[in-house]
Amino acid sequence: MGIKLNIKSCSFNNEQIIILESQFLLKLTLEIMFFSHRIIFLISFIFLSNIANAQLIPFRNGEIWGAIDREENEVIPFNYDEVSFFSEGTYLVRIKNTYGLMDEKGKYILQCENDGIIPFSENHVQVIKDGKSGLFTLKGKEVLPISYQGLRYLKDVDLIEMRQQKKYGVVDFDGKEIIKLYFDGIRVVDEERFIVRESGKYMLIDRSMQSISKEYFNDLIPLEDDYFLLRNNQLWGCIDRDGNQIIPVVYDQILKTEDGFFQVRKENAFGLYTVEGNELLFPEFETPIFVFDTESIWAKSRGEWKEVQKETAKQRSLEFTKIDTLRTYIRASDEEGMLIFDKNQKQIFEKKYHEVRPYNSKVFAVQMNKKWAFVNFEGEELSDFIYDEIYHLKDKRSSSYRTSADFDRVWDRPFNEKKQKKPSLKDHEMIGKVRIGTNWALVNGDGELLTDAIFDEIGLVSDQSPIWYKQNGRYGAMDLQGYRLLDPIYESVEWNVERKVFKIETSKKIGWSDKNGKQLVAPKYENLSWEGGDQHLLVKQEGKWGMVNLEGKTVIPIELDRLFGWEDYVMGVKENKVILFSNNGETLVPRKYDGIELLKNAQGKVIKDFLVVRNGYAKGVINKAGKEIVPVQFDIIYYSEGGLVKAEKSGQAGYLDTLGNVYYVE
Numbered sequence: 001m002g003i004k005l006n007i008k009s010c011s012f013n014n015e016q017i018i019i020l021e022s023q024f025l026l027k028l029t030l031e032i033m034f035f036s037h038r039i040i041f042l043i044s045f046i047f048l049s050n051i052a053n054a055q056l057i058p059f060r061n062g063e064i065w066g067a068i069d070r071e072e073n074e075v076i077p078f079n080y081d082e083v084s085f086f087s088e089g090t091y092l093v094r095i096k097n098t099y100g101l102m103d104e105k106g107k108y109i110l111q112c113e114n115d116g117i118i119p120f121s122e123n124h125v126q127v128i129k130d131g132k133s134g135l136f137t138l139k140g141k142e143v144l145p146i147s148y149q150g151l152r153y154l155k156d157v158d159l160i161e162m163r164q165q166k167k168y169g170v171v172d173f174d175g176k177e178i179i180k181l182y183f184d185g186i187r188v189v190d191e192e193r194f195i196v197r198e199s200g201k202y203m204l205i206d207r208s209m210q211s212i213s214k215e216y217f218n219d220l221i222p223l224e225d226d227y228f229l230l231r232n233n234q235l236w237g238c239i240d241r242d243g244n245q246i247i248p249v250v251y252d253q254i255l256k257t258e259d260g261f262f263q264v265r266k267e268n269a270f271g272l273y274t275v276e277g278n279e280l281l282f283p284e285f286e287t288p289i290f291v292f293d294t295e296s297i298w299a300k301s302r303g304e305w306k307e308v309q310k311e312t313a314k315q316r317s318l319e320f321t322k323i324d325t326l327r328t329y330i331r332a333s334d335e336e337g338m339l340i341f342d343k344n345q346k347q348i349f350e351k352k353y354h355e356v357r358p359y360n361s362k363v364f365a366v367q368m369n370k371k372w373a374f375v376n377f378e379g380e381e382l383s384d385f386i387y388d389e390i391y392h393l394k395d396k397r398s399s400s401y402r403t404s405a406d407f408d409r410v411w412d413r414p415f416n417e418k419k420q421k422k423p424s425l426k427d428h429e430m431i432g433k434v435r436i437g438t439n440w441a442l443v444n445g446d447g448e449l450l451t452d453a454i455f456d457e458i459g460l461v462s463d464q465s466p467i468w469y470k471q472n473g474r475y476g477a478m479d480l481q482g483y484r485l486l487d488p489i490y491e492s493v494e495w496n497v498e499r500k501v502f503k504i505e506t507s508k509k510i511g512w513s514d515k516n517g518k519q520l521v522a523p524k525y526e527n528l529s530w531e532g533g534d535q536h537l538l539v540k541q542e543g544k545w546g547m548v549n550l551e552g553k554t555v556i557p558i559e560l561d562r563l564f565g566w567e568d569y570v571m572g573v574k575e576n577k578v579i580l581f582s583n584n585g586e587t588l589v590p591r592k593y594d595g596i597e598l599l600k601n602a603q604g605k606v607i608k609d610f611l612v613v614r615n616g617y618a619k620g621v622i623n624k625a626g627k628e629i630v631p632v633q634f635d636i637i638y639y640s641e642g643g644l645v646k647a648e649k650s651g652q653a654g655y656l657d658t659l660g661n662v663y664y665v666e
Contacts, residue, residue, distance in 0.1 A: 056104055058091065059107060067091060067106075075106040090138055092117060101125065101140075109140040119155065121153050124173065135160065157191045170194070178207060191223055191345050193241065204228060206242070209372040212243040223256055223501040227275070236261060238273075246277040259291060270296065280310050288331050292345045298323055298330070340364065349379030360430050360445050369566050372434070374447030382447040389435040390443075393460035393467070431467070431480055433458045442467065442482050450482035466515075468493050477502060477517070486518040498534050499550060512537070512550075521552040531565025535581030538563050538570070545572070547585055555585035580611075580626065588626035589613070601639040610645070612637050623644055 005193040056067040056075050072086070076083055082094040085478040091102045093112055095219035100112030103427045106495035116128035120135060127134045127146055134146030143160075150163040159178060160171050169181030179186060185197035192207050195278065204356060218267060219231035226241035230249055237249030246262070247254060253265040262273040271283035272291070281289065285299040292298075299310045299317065305318040320332040320339075330341045338356050340348040348364070353375075355367035362468070363382065364375045371385035430445025430622060434453070441453035466477050476488035477495070486493055486502060494503040502513045504523060511523035523603030527540035536555055539548055547570060556563070562573040569588070570580040578596050580589035589596065595614040599607045599621065609624045613632055620632035630637065 011234075020300060050111075052355060055085075056091065058085065065093075075104070076102055077106070080112075086117075086136065087119065099139075100587075109135060109138065120151070121155075121173075126151055143173060144171065154188055157188055159188075179205070195220055195222070204239075212241075214237060214243060217249075225275070227256070231252055244277070246275065247273050252282075261291060263287070263289065270299075280313075281308060282313070288324075290325070292330075293343045294345045296345055300382065329357060329358065348377055349375060359390065359392055359432060361445070363445065363447055374443075376446075387434040387436060392430060392432045393458070431460070440469075442478070444481075451478075465495060468495075486513065496530055499530070499537075501550060501655070503528060510539075513548075520550060521548075529564065532570055536583065536585065538565070547581070556581060571596065588624070589622060590626075593632070599637070599639055599645070605639075607639040610639075 008113055017244050019586075027385075029296040048136075056064060056069055058067040058076070061078055063081075064078045065083040066074060067076035067082045067083050068074050069398050076091060076093065080093045080095055084092050085099060086092040087661045089104045090109060092106075093100045093102055097115070098112050099114050099117045100108055101110040101117055103109055108563075110125075110127060114129045115131075118126050118128070120126040123138050124143065125136055125138065125165050127136055131149075133148045133151045134142065135144040135151060136142055136254060140446050144162065148162045149165050151481075152161040154161055154170070158173070160173065162169050163183060164181055166184070167181050168179075168184060168186045169177065169220050170179040171177050179194060179196065183196040183198055184200075187195040187197075188193060189204070193212065194205055194207075195202055198216065201355060201625055203211055203216045203217060204213040204220060205211055213228070213230065217230045217232055219229070219550050221229040221231075223229060227246065228239050228241075230237045230239060232249050232253070235249050236247075236251050236254045237245070238247040239245055239252055241646065247264060251266055253266040257261045260275060261280070262275065264271045264273060266283040269280065269283040270281075270285050270287050270289060272281040272289055273279055277475055280297060281290075281299060285664045290298040295310045297310060299306060299308060300323075305320050305323055306315045307318055308315050308387070309315070319334055321334045323330065323332045326340065328343065330343075332341065333340050334351075337351040339351045340356055342348065353368050357365050359365045363379060364377075365372055366375045368385055372387040372390045373385040374382040374390070395618060404635035430646065432443050432445075432447075433440050434443050434449075435441075436453040438456075439453040440455045440458045442450040442458060444450055454471060456473065458467060458469050460467055466479050468477050471488035474488040475484040475490045475493040477485065477493050478484050486504065489569050490504045490506050491508075492503075492505045495501075496503065500515045501520065502515075503660070504511050504513055506523050508526075509523035510525045510528045511521040512528075513518065513519045520665075525539040525541050526543075529538040532555075534539045535550055536547050539558065541558050544558050544564035545560045546554060547556035547563065556570070556572065560572040560574050564571055568583065570581040570585070572581060572582060574591055576594070577591045578589070579587065579591045580596055582588055589611075591649055593613040593615055596612065597612040599610045599612050601607060610629070611622050611624070613620050613628070615632050617635065618632050620628060620633050621630035621637060624664060630645060630647060634647040634649045635660050636646075638646055
């Protein structure tokens with residue numbers, strides 16, 4: 001059912017045009033009927049919500065604008081140079097260069113006497129007049145008079161910053177003063193704290209204008225966890241959020257460490273403070289400084305490592321020549337060997353290894369006499385010293401760690417005879433490889449061999465992947481327990497996470513196998529793309545492209561010049577015309593257009609469910625089912641405000657709706 005809107009026409013270049021411009025309609029279908037020199041825009045439109053709740057329809061009659069309701073009643077009189085939608089239930093009107101705001105009953109909210117009206121917050125507008133700004137509600141209530149040089153919405157704390165003669169202040173949305181209009185600059189810390197600048201210096205104040213930092217500083221920098229660094233001249237200190245001194249302003253540098261301490265520097269010596277302000281180390285040490293969870297700190301002073309007691313500052317010399325961190329451990333060494341300590345200062349094993357590094361969360365890799373073995377946290381040696389190299393498969397220092405493809409976890413038959421349990425979700429954290437001579441083997445989290453050392457290389461691509469291997473120059477795949485999934489007969493092997501299939505290649509032909517290594521399609525294609533949805537693949541054969549499912553059944557005939565995934569579709573090209581398919585291979589748009597583009601608004605944002613089609617330079621609009629909504633005959637098409645498509649032809653424009661129920665314009 002429809003309503004008839006009797007709208008007077010207007011003339012441009014001796015061509016009579018009827019244009020309905022509405023910014024509250026979802027889409028418009030614009031049909032052009034040619035009668036000699038007469039062009040009539042028949043504009044069909046649908047309201048976004050229930051028709052009974054429809055808002056006003058701004059449109060132009062000749063050179064003047066107004067707005068009517070859906071019963072054709074004039075609500076905003078045709079007295080304006082422009083009428084446009086502003087926000088729900090409000091309309092911006094313009095006469096020459098002055099602006100006003102009206103409600104949906106045609107009554108003024110703000111008189112048409114302002115230089116500008118712009119959105120400020122959800123329920124407020126900034127009004128500009130004679131170079132000054134004020135703030136009003138959408139009901140027209142004044143919050144701030146039009147007397148300020150600038151206003152800024154402090155969204156994080158829901159306050160307003162105002163500027164007047166290079167001075168700044170803060171008020172709330174009731175107009176209540178929070179910070180007086182006095183300072184050279186204001187930075188919001190949180191709802192209760194602000195950093196203010198005056199004469200090039202900074203002070204921390206609260207919401208009641210009381211000083212927290214007690215005085216002004218040359219610099220005042222907020223840190224995480226509610227601490228603030230202070231600088232006077234070239235010296236730094238620190239306070240907490242309540243202004244309590246944590247570190248006096250006497251240091252050349254202050255850094256907050258990852259383990260929750262403040263490291264201070266005085267000239268070239270370093271010290272340490274707790275976040276409560278307790279001095280743990282007087283500045284006389286070198287960096288780095290190691291802090292245990294016990295009462296001890298290890299630090300180096302005058303070339304010698306020392307242990308310092310946190311409470312008493314008592315020092316004793318350490319026998320180590322080198323101390324550094326190793327993940328969550330502290331590694332200490334001297335000429336006799338290397339030791340590992342945890343954060344509780346517990347020694348992990350005796351000092352006899354020449355190199356130590358964590359293998360996983362429960363095992364270390366250790367080296368002695370240029371050979372490697374595995375040792376657990378109790379110091380028990382889990383293997384003989386027979387390995388030339390040990391790597392965790394996730395260790396990027398290993399040349400076998402690749403990032404060019406995605407893999408997933410799978411399991412099947414073993415290289416050895418005994419079937420082991422399926423790997424757990426954490427097994428990727430445990431699996432590694434060892435080298436004996438020139439060959440590699442797979443090992444588990446306890447350092448036990450899962451395979452013999454028979455591989456040229458072993459690698460892992462991602463956290464969710466089977467393992468690829470290379471043997472005698474060819475590639476295969478195995479699972480996390482060493483069970484063979486693919487024999488080493490391929491030039492390349494790649495895993496796809498979404499489809500859980502292997503891409504296999506031999507003799508420059510491509511096929512694929514399932515997660516258990518069962519061949520689904522023998523290598524026969526020249527190329528393969530994963531862009532066809534979760535259950536489909538794009539394939540190339542004899543120079544042409546098509547789409548098949550995982551079992552190899554043809555979904556899109558292999559006859560296209562090009563085929564590629566595009567947004568939520570599959571796009572094909574044949575003889576310079578495009579064809580649009582769904583990800584299931586259904587033809588949405590037959591071969592009839594030169595091009596298909598995304599529908600965007602004036603700011604470049606993509607509008608879903610509709611596409612722009614092109615033949616030559618002429619453009620139209622189709623919906624996601626491929627139905628032509630806007631005829632292909634316009635120069636410019638883009639999405640406008642209020643759910644409309646704006647179409648331009650020969651300099652003239654109309655707004656278009658796209659859905660079912662039609663309301664005719666005569």
